[in-house]
Amino acid sequence: MSESGITGVNWLSxxxxxxxxxALNKKRYHLGLYTNIEDAQKAREQAEAKIADGTxxxxxxxxxRPRQYEDLTGQKFNKxxxxxxxxxxxxxxxxxxxxxxxxxxxxxxxLKGGLIRSCGCLLNxxxxxxxxxxxxxxxxxxxxxxxxxxxxxxxxxxxxxxxVSAAALNNGNKKSxxxxxxxxxFVSGTYASVLKSKNLPKNNKSGIKGVSWGRKSGxxxxxxxxxxxxxxxxxxxxxxxxxxxRELAEEQLFRPFLEWHEAYIQSVxxxxxxxxEPYIQLTKEYMSDRGRSS
Numbered sequence: 001m002s003e004s005g006i007t008g009v010n011w012l013s014x015x016x017x018x019x020x021x022x023a024l025n026k027k028r029y030h031l032g033l034y035t036n037i038e039d040a041q042k043a044r045e046q047a048e049a050k051i052a053d054g055t056x057x058x059x060x061x062x063x064x065r066p067r068q069y070e071d072l073t074g075q076k077f078n079k080x081x082x083x084x085x086x087x088x089x090x091x092x093x094x095x096x097x098x099x100x101x102x103x104x105x106x107x108x109x110x111l112k113g114g115l116i117r118s119c120g121c122l123l124n125x126x127x128x129x130x131x132x133x134x135x136x137x138x139x140x141x142x143x144x145x146x147x148x149x150x151x152x153x154x155x156x157x158x159x160x161x162x163x164v165s166a167a168a169l170n171n172g173n174k175k176s177x178x179x180x181x182x183x184x185x186f187v188s189g190t191y192a193s194v195l196k197s198k199n200l201p202k203n204n205k206s207g208i209k210g211v212s213w214g215r216k217s218g219x220x221x222x223x224x225x226x227x228x229x230x231x232x233x234x235x236x237x238x239x240x241x242x243x244x245x246r247e248l249a250e251e252q253l254f255r256p257f258l259e260w261h262e263a264y265i266q267s268v269x270x271x272x273x274x275x276x277e278p279y280i281q282l283t284k285e286y287m288s289d290r291g292r293s294s
Contacts, residue, residue: 008044009037012240017207019239022047027218029060033207033222035070072108078117079104104147115171120149128152128166134269135173136164157271175269188277189227192261195254206239210246226257231282241246249282256280 012019012033018040020031031047034040050056072082072094080096086105087093093105098119110116129137135276136156144151146165154164156177168174198209206212206220214221214235220242222233233249236242256278 006037006041006044008047010240012208012243019049019207020044021239022051024051024056028220028237028239030206030213031060043203050160055218069107072111077111077123078114080104080111080116080118116167120147120167126166128169131169133169133172135179136162136169136174136176138169187261187264188257195258206242208239208243208246211239211242211250222246222249224253226253226280251265252282253280 008020008022008031017033017035018037020040020043022031022044029047031043032040034043047056047060050059069085069092073084075082077096077246079099082094082096083103084095085092086095088105088183090238091107093107094111095103096106096111097103098121100119100121102119102121104119106116122133127141129140131138136154138207139153139155142151142153142163144163147167149165149167151163151165152169156179158177158179160177160179162177164174167263181204200207200209204212210224210233211220211222217235219237220239221235222242222245224231224233224246231249233243233245236245260275260278264274
């Protein structure tokens, strides 16, 4: 019996969801990640029923796995209250009502992360004249609007004049006219945004980045790619162990690079000499321990 009290259902702390799985012929099958334990239990029970009537393999191959999302209905984030989930231009948004009365579309991550705090009215209160954001010096307010946000006239350190919304200035999405963005996004052959991203590849079926079912090993394979080099992190009977291996590898490879990258950006903004990139690799201790199965 698992820690959930339900056979084949476990809490996966890394994704903060319930993992449902089942073993058949000495092979473990992933049944999905669920936000509540009832759905995970239901998936497990369906799998057991399909095994009993002999249709499991066909069912597991063809079944549709509905995307799981957190229900934010009624929750308040700063001045915004989430009303309902909707789609716009092929992407999922939450329609929110601002305290000022306006409604606006906001992505869930922006709501929960505090990147968007109002329909734009909050951003329009503060006078940004004379402030610096990255390489941009805010000169004056214009009469233009961008998605409800005031547009400010700014001068980049390279001399170019650009117009930037208050939203982009406040959340740091715009720090120059564009003259330096590419030089700091792709550094040392690596996109920092890719390392930070939690988005899963379309062909990922485990629900965990860097973890996949190995047909040859008959176990959960963990791997990680850093600077175009792919590291095998071992094969595991338990998907939770594979997830932990991936998490540890990210800590040793991604974290020091991202810390250095942030310092690199700040030095570029200030016109200072960038710090030397640290030598990063998986430790010998980790590489010797990897691949242990539960």
